[in-house]
Amino acid sequence: MPMISDTASLDAFCQRLKxxxxxxxxxxxxxxxxYWPILCLVQLGGPDEARAIDPLAxxxxxxxxxxLMADASVLKVFHAARQDVEIFLHQxxxxxxxxxxxxxxAMVCGFGDSVGYETLASQLAKARIDKTMRFTDWSIxxxxxxxxxxxxxxxxxxxxxxxxxVRKLEKNGRLDWLTEEMALLADPATYRxxxxxxxxxxKPRSTSPRFLAVLKELAAWREREAQERDLxxxxxxxxxxxxxxAAHHPTDVNELGRTRGIGKGLVEGKMGLAILEAVRRGLDTPEDRCPVPPDRVEVPKGLGPVVELLKVLLKMKCDEHxxxxxxVANSADIDAIAADDAADVPALHGWRRELFGEDALKLKHGHLGLGFCTDGRxxxxxxxEPVDPAPPAAIID
Structure with a gap:
C-alpha cells in the first residue's frame, strides 16, 4: 500500500481514526x-488499517x-515512547x-528491563520481525x-x-502502577x-564551585548554539x-588557543569570542550563586553488607511478582535506603513501597531475615527479632 503523501489523504485517514x-x-x-530529530516517516495503526505517512512529501x-495526536478521546499506544513523543512535542x-x-x-508484567519490540511482538503477537531494514536511511x-x-x-x-x-494488567490489578510512569512521559518538561x-x-572532574560556574556557562552556550545551528x-x-x-578558564584568545582539541579557526572567530564571554560570565558569578554539585549518597561505613542484602531482596521480590x-529501584535508591529510612526515593512510595520498600526497611533493621526454602534453591x-550489635572485643595490652 503506498504511503500517504498528501494533506487530503492524511486528513481523511486521521478522521477515520478519530x-x-x-x-x-x-x-x-x-x-x-x-540536534533536532528529522521526522522521516510516521506509522499509524487503527482497528482495521495501518498506514505510513510521508512527512517529507x-x-x-x-x-x-x-x-489527532492532541485528541484526548483517543489513546495513543507507543513502544519505548520517549523519542517519538519528543518529536511530536517539538514539531x-x-x-x-x-x-x-x-x-x-511489559516491565510491570515481568518481561524484564527495557524489553525490545521484537521480543514483545514475538512473545505476545507470535510475529517475527525482519531485522534487515533496521539500519535503513529513512530520509531517502x-x-x-x-x-x-x-x-x-x-x-x-x-x-x-x-x-x-492491558488484559494482564487488569487481571493482576496493576493498571494503576503505570500512572506515575505515564505522567512522566506526558509531561512536556521531560523533553525540554x-x-x-x-x-x-x-561528568565534571572537579566539584569546585568556580569551576562549575564556568562549566555551567560554557554548557549553556553550547546548548543554545547547538539548538540554533541544529547540530x-x-x-x-x-x-x-x-x-x-572550564578547568583553565582562559581569559584571552592566546590562552584559549592553547586548549587541546580546539582549532585556530574557532578560536579567532565569533565562536572563540562567545566562549571567552561564557568563561567571563562564569568567573563573574557571585560566590553564593555558583552551582553546587548534586548530592551523592554516602553509604555509612559498615553498611556495605546491608546494601548487598537489599539488592538480593530487590531481585527476590521482583522475581516473585x-x-x-x-x-522498582536502582543502585542509587538502594544506597539511599541503606543510609536513610526516610530517603526520598520512589522505592519508598506508593506501590513500590508495598512491593519492596516496606520489607527493605524491615530487613535493614533486623525484623526480617533471608533464608532458603527446604528445597535449598x-x-x-x-x-x-532484631539483635543488638555485639560489644567491641576487649583489647588486651
Missing part, C-alpha cells in the same frame, strides 16, 4: 547530524496528524495524550515496498501486544532541555574540550 478507542503509533527519524501539511507543539507505553507495561526516497511493510510492522503487531498487556541545566549532563552538541564542542576550558527491578523471608 472513532478508534486507541491507535498505535511509531516514527522513523534521523538524528546523526542534527512536497507540500504535505501534518496538521491533521497533530490534531507539533504538544505531547500526544493520553498515551500508553508498552515497554513500561522512494522507499521500497519492503521498507514500508517493515515500518508498518511496528504498529500492526503493537495492537495485539497492547491488548494482551534548559540550557542553564545542560552542565548536569556532563549535535559534540559537533559544536566536545565534552572533554568543554571541561578543559514478575516486575522488572529497574522499574529458593529464598524466603523469615520474621525475626
Amino acid at each position: 472513532s478508534a478507542s486507541y491507535i498505535t503509533v511509531d516514527t522513523e527519524f534521523m538524528r546523526e547530524k542534527t 512536497p507540500g504535505i501539511d501534518l496538521a491533521p496528524l497533530y490534531r 507539533g507543539g504538544a505531547v500526544p495524550t493520553p498515551l500508553f507505553d508498552t515497554q513500561v507495561a 526516497r522512494p522507499l521500497s515496498e519492503k521498507q514500508i511493510q517493515y515500518a508498518l510492522a511496528d504498529v500492526t503487531h503493537l495492537r495485539v501486544a497492547y491488548e494482551k498487556l 532541555v534548559d540550557p542553564d541545566n545542560a552542565w548536569r549532563r556532563l 549535535p552538541r559534540q559537533r559544536v564542542l566536545r565534552d572533554e574540550t568543554l571541561t578543559e576550558i 514478575g516486575v522488572a527491578s529497574k522499574l 529458593r529464598l524466603r523471608l523469615i520474621p525475626s
Whole structure:
C-alpha cells in the first residue's frame, strides 16, 4: 500500500481514526547530524488499517496528524515512547495524550528491563520481525515496498501486544502502577532541555564551585548554539574540550588557543569570542550563586553488607511478582535506603513501597531475615527479632 503523501489523504485517514478507542503509533527519524530529530516517516495503526505517512512529501501539511495526536478521546499506544513523543512535542507543539507505553507495561508484567519490540511482538503477537531494514536511511526516497511493510510492522503487531498487556494488567490489578510512569512521559518538561541545566549532563572532574560556574556557562552556550545551528552538541564542542576550558578558564584568545582539541579557526572567530564571554560570565558569578554539585549518597561505613542484602531482596521480590527491578529501584535508591529510612526515593512510595520498600526497611533493621526454602534453591523471608550489635572485643595490652 503506498504511503500517504498528501494533506487530503492524511486528513481523511486521521478522521477515520478519530472513532478508534486507541491507535498505535511509531516514527522513523534521523538524528546523526542534527540536534533536532528529522521526522522521516510516521506509522499509524487503527482497528482495521495501518498506514505510513510521508512527512517529507512536497507540500504535505501534518496538521491533521497533530490534531489527532492532541485528541484526548483517543489513546495513543507507543513502544519505548520517549523519542517519538519528543518529536511530536517539538514539531507539533504538544505531547500526544493520553498515551500508553508498552515497554513500561511489559516491565510491570515481568518481561524484564527495557524489553525490545521484537521480543514483545514475538512473545505476545507470535510475529517475527525482519531485522534487515533496521539500519535503513529513512530520509531517502522512494522507499521500497519492503521498507514500508517493515515500518508498518511496528504498529500492526503493537495492537495485539497492547491488548494482551492491558488484559494482564487488569487481571493482576496493576493498571494503576503505570500512572506515575505515564505522567512522566506526558509531561512536556521531560523533553525540554534548559540550557542553564545542560552542565548536569556532563561528568565534571572537579566539584569546585568556580569551576562549575564556568562549566555551567560554557554548557549553556553550547546548548543554545547547538539548538540554533541544529547540530549535535559534540559537533559544536566536545565534552572533554568543554571541561578543559572550564578547568583553565582562559581569559584571552592566546590562552584559549592553547586548549587541546580546539582549532585556530574557532578560536579567532565569533565562536572563540562567545566562549571567552561564557568563561567571563562564569568567573563573574557571585560566590553564593555558583552551582553546587548534586548530592551523592554516602553509604555509612559498615553498611556495605546491608546494601548487598537489599539488592538480593530487590531481585527476590521482583522475581516473585514478575516486575522488572529497574522499574522498582536502582543502585542509587538502594544506597539511599541503606543510609536513610526516610530517603526520598520512589522505592519508598506508593506501590513500590508495598512491593519492596516496606520489607527493605524491615530487613535493614533486623525484623526480617533471608533464608532458603527446604528445597535449598529458593529464598524466603523469615520474621525475626532484631539483635543488638555485639560489644567491641576487649583489647588486651
